[in-house]
Amino acid sequence: MFQFDIWLVIGVAPCTFTKYRKTMRKTGILKSSLSKKYAMALTGLFLCLFLVGHLLGNLQLFIEGEAGRVAFNEYAKFMTSNPLIKIMSYITYASILFHVIDGFLLTIANKKARPVKYVVEKGSRNSSWASRNMALLGTALLVFIVTHMMNFWWVMHFGDMPVHKGVKDLHTITTHFFNPHENAMAGAATLLYVFAMVSMSIHLHHGFQSAFKSLGLDHPKYNSTVKFMGKAFSLVIPSAFASIPIFLYLTQA
Amino acid sequence: MNITLKVWRQKGPNSLGKMETHPMSNVSEDMSFLEMMDVLNDKLIREGNEPIAFDHDCREGICGSCSMFINGEAHGPGRNVTTCQLHMRSFKDGETIHVEPWRSAAFPVIKDLAVDRSAFDRIIQSGGYVSVNTSGSTQDANAIPIPKHDADEAFDSATCIGCGACVATCKNSSAMLFVSAKVSQLSLLPQGKPEKKERVIRMVDQMDLEGFGNCTNTGACEVECPKGISITNIARMNREFLSSNLTSK
Numbered sequence: 001m002f003q004f005d006i007w008l009v010i011g012v013a014p015c016t017f018t019k020y021r022k023t024m025r026k027t028g029i030l031k032s033s034l035s036k037k038y039a040m041a042l043t044g045l046f047l048c049l050f051l052v053g054h055l056l057g058n059l060q061l062f063i064e065g066e067a068g069r070v071a072f073n074e075y076a077k078f079m080t081s082n083p084l085i086k087i088m089s090y091i092t093y094a095s096i097l098f099h100v101i102d103g104f105l106l107t108i109a110n111k112k113a114r115p116v117k118y119v120v121e122k123g124s125r126n127s128s129w130a131s132r133n134m135a136l137l138g139t140a141l142l143v144f145i146v147t148h149m150m151n152f153w154w155v156m157h158f159g160d161m162p163v164h165k166g167v168k169d170l171h172t173i174t175t176h177f178f179n180p181h182e183n184a185m186a187g188a189a190t191l192l193y194v195f196a197m198v199s200m201s202i203h204l205h206h207g208f209q210s211a212f213k214s215l216g217l218d219h220p221k222y223n224s225t226v227k228f229m230g231k232a233f234s235l236v237i238p239s240a241f242a243s244i245p246i247f248l249y250l251t252q253a
Numbered sequence: 254m255n256i257t258l259k260v261w262r263q264k265g266p267n268s269l270g271k272m273e274t275h276p277m278s279n280v281s282e283d284m285s286f287l288e289m290m291d292v293l294n295d296k297l298i299r300e301g302n303e304p305i306a307f308d309h310d311c312r313e314g315i316c317g318s319c320s321m322f323i324n325g326e327a328h329g330p331g332r333n334v335t336t337c338q339l340h341m342r343s344f345k346d347g348e349t350i351h352v353e354p355w356r357s358a359a360f361p362v363i364k365d366l367a368v369d370r371s372a373f374d375r376i377i378q379s380g381g382y383v384s385v386n387t388s389g390s391t392q393d394a395n396a397i398p399i400p401k402h403d404a405d406e407a408f409d410s411a412t413c414i415g416c417g418a419c420v421a422t423c424k425n426s427s428a429m430l431f432v433s434a435k436v437s438q439l440s441l442l443p444q445g446k447p448e449k450k451e452r453v454i455r456m457v458d459q460m461d462l463e464g465f466g467n468c469t470n471t472g473a474c475e476v477e478c479p480k481g482i483s484i485t486n487i488a489r490m491n492r493e494f495l496s497s498n499l500t501s502k
Contacts, residue, residue, distance in 0.1 A: 110425035113466030122325030126476035210470040216492025
């Protein structure tokens with residue numbers, strides 16, 4: 001395809017050769033379809049690590065009273081000022097962006113690979129719903145991440161923040177956000193948060209173990225362990241996340 | 254048994270296709286799916302109509318020609334069978350059966366149900382071989398000891414008949430199961446080791462060039478594969494492609 005013009009110019013254009021490259025390697029590893037999958041896997045697994053860190057911080061919202069407020073605000077200050085955490089946060093932003101753009105490009109390429117759709121197609125007979133809808137689930141998560149960052153990250157960094165004992169009072173912002181007496185939309189916010197976590201759970205259910213396969217990490221000795229870890233991760237992390245707004249809503253209602 | 258057949262008709266590669274309905278009565282349950290298609294074509298010819306074009310050859314499940322997407326699944330509802338090995342007893346009396354060609358940009362329709370699968374041939378030509386000395390003193394392959402487990406695994410991968418059901422089934426039209434089976438079959442054996450690195454790189458490059466989609470590890474291909482090729486092969490190819498790229502000169 002690519003050197004078709006060259007063959008025409010020199011006058012030897014055997015049809016069957018037009019799709020071959022002249023030399024062994026013209027595309028770099030970075031241009032390969034497999035590399036796009038390696039990138040999806042690596043950024044995805046890194047984001048799994050980020051989720052663990054984020055969750056551990058959020059769990060402090062379960063500590064009640066003044067102690068919880070001080071602990072959470074101190075933690076929020078630490079997260080926005082520590083230089084090491086700053087580097088990690090930039091890698092996280094980059095990972096999210098890369099995962100989104102790479103996923104978008106892969107989805108476009110996959111759609112192009114089947115221009116005429118089947119009249120009847122029974123995907124449920126041979127694959128899980130999660131594995132067939134990763135892009136849809138990912139889009140739902142992206143919408144959540146954008147609104148989530150607008151509600152908390154943006155306010156913390158650029159908003160007009162209340163101050164408590166010398167540090168920005170993110171605790172009050174968060175608890176009020178899910179308090180029906182302070183925020184008319186608290187119920188909807190809680191529901192949407194839970195919906196986003198369900199999407200994340202399904203996304204992780206396929207994504208976690210799929211990432212290992214994409215990286216070539218597959219061995220009969222360890223496959224069941226990876227699969228179990230994926231299932232456990234996709235259940236525990238999102239439900240722990242979701243329990244926090246539910247707790248805040250119910251205890252303040 | 255009586256069935257209603259809805260078959261994809263398409264005059265040529267560039268024409269638009271559509272589903273055509275053919276009611277069929279007195280279909281024997283013991284017929285293979287292709288024999289049922291033969292009966293229909295016989296009827297169409299007698300009535301002065303164009304018969305339905307479809308690929309077939311050995312009719313014993315080893316050539317991989319009979320590419321039909323039946324009722325939403327490659328080679329129909331059966332597991333580990335090709336269309337020629339699928340029998341009408343797998344369907345219910347009165348059932349409506351949809352028959353479509355493999356659908357992929359890399360497998361353009363030639364006519365009706367026949368598609369051009371030469372993309373697979375070009376992938377094989379790009380690296381799916383072992384170079385041998387033809388000086389007349391070629392060593393007997395059996396003279397090289399091979400661990401039983403490796404031989405079995407290589408054989409399992411080698412049972413791929415290149416039918417393209419993996420591509421047809423994959424929601425992304427990915428050819429990863431086919432390519433990885435061919436890569437594995439050779440790289441697992443000592444005879445294939447000398448060309449291992451360049452083989453995987455060249456075959457993946459050719460696969461990309463042909464316009465197949467990307468693997469999402471849905472596992473649909475291994476379910477629909479008539480030879481039960483495992484997606485472990487795909488992970489092996491991912492591993493080999495990465496390490497070959499990182500270490501090749």
